[in-house]
Amino acid sequence: xxxxxxxxxxxxxxxxxxxxxxxxxxxxxxxxxxxxxxxxxxxxxxxxxxxxxxxxxxxxxxxxxxxxxxxxxxxxxxxxxxxxxxxxxxxxxxxxxxxxxxxxxxxxxxxxxxxx
Amino acid sequence: xxxxxxxxxxxxxxxxxxxxxxxxxxxxxxxxxxxxxxxxxxxxxxxxxxxxxxxxxxxxxxxxxxxxxxxxxxxxxxxxxxxxxxxxxxxxxxxxxxxxxxxxxxxx
Numbered sequence: 001x002x003x004x005x006x007x008x009x010x011x012x013x014x015x016x017x018x019x020x021x022x023x024x025x026x027x028x029x030x031x032x033x034x035x036x037x038x039x040x041x042x043x044x045x046x047x048x049x050x051x052x053x054x055x056x057x058x059x060x061x062x063x064x065x066x067x068x069x070x071x072x073x074x075x076x077x078x079x080x081x082x083x084x085x086x087x088x089x090x091x092x093x094x095x096x097x098x099x100x101x102x103x104x105x106x107x108x109x110x111x112x113x114x115x116x
Numbered sequence: 117x118x119x120x121x122x123x124x125x126x127x128x129x130x131x132x133x134x135x136x137x138x139x140x141x142x143x144x145x146x147x148x149x150x151x152x153x154x155x156x157x158x159x160x161x162x163x164x165x166x167x168x169x170x171x172x173x174x175x176x177x178x179x180x181x182x183x184x185x186x187x188x189x190x191x192x193x194x195x196x197x198x199x200x201x202x203x204x205x206x207x208x209x210x211x212x213x214x215x216x217x218x219x220x221x222x223x224x
Contacts, residue, residue: 037161045153045161045204045215061212095160101208102151104172106160 002026002105004096009110014088016114020081022096022107030054030074033100036081038092039109046092050100051079064090086114118142118207120216128222135192137219139205144185146209152181152190155218156201164190164203197223 008020022034036048049060049070058070069082079096091114097103119142127135139150148168153161163172165181168188178193192199200223205216 044217045206047206047213047215050213059211101149101213102163102166102206103153103161104163104166106162108160 002098004098004105004107006094006096006107006110009094009112011113011115012086013116014086014114016086017082017084018086018112020083020094020096020110020112022079022081024077024079024096024098027098027105029077032098034072034079035097035099035103036070036079037095037097037103037106038090039095040089040092043092048094049081052100083112086112088114090114117212118145118210118214120205120207120214122203122205122216122219124219125217126220126222128224129195130224131195131197133195135195135199135221137190137192137203137221139183139188139190139216141186141188141207143210145188145207148184148188149207149209150181150183150188151206151208153204153206154199154201155204161204192221195221195223199223 003025005023035050051070055072067085072079093109095109096107098105121140123138150168151166152164155161169181180191202218202220
């Protein structure tokens with residue numbers, strides 16, 4: 001069974017930094033692209049970032065470009081999202097999702113709240 | 117970026133009725149690279165369709181997807197109580213991948 005388990009969310013002040021992790025199991029982690037998708041409270045879904053299976057190609061939404069960095073460790077089956085210079089509008093549940101175009105499996109999400 | 121507009125915002129129907137959800141793109145979606153997801157309260161989204169009409173694993177056949185170009189449709193032929201959810205479309209033909217704002221389906 002495919003499982004994606006996010007961790008690392010929390011409450012922090014504007015301008016702060018946070019690193020999210022997503023541990024994958026039940027599939028061949030190293031051959032699959034992974035994305036982060038977020039959902040602000042009561043709002044819709046927003047694709048944030050994607051990393052290729054090898055980790056050598058990454059893309060970002062304009063809203064996070066230059067502030068967020070996606071990376072992965074295929075030896076540990078973990079993908080990361082380093083988030084810097086956080087803003088109130090980054091407040092959301094962050095989901096890890098498997099797939100390079102559409103997303104066939106999702107984690108349960110981790111909540112990031114940016115507030116003073 | 118491609119903007120996806122879903123309609124209606126909310127659909128309130130009785131069990132057994134047919135639900136028709138629309139997703140309209142601001143420009144043509146390459147190769148019908150459109151997906152549909154179902155999200156129930158407190159849960160992660162679940163993939164229903166990819167490539168506009170290819171049903172994902174385990175999705176009941178009362179769900180169907182159709183469309184091409186700029187107009188896509190998700191149809192639920194006979195609503196069940198467990199179909200109460202928000203449904204999102206997503207295009208992945210042009211970066212950045214974008215989602216519609218969602219259609220909420222309520223079961224009376």
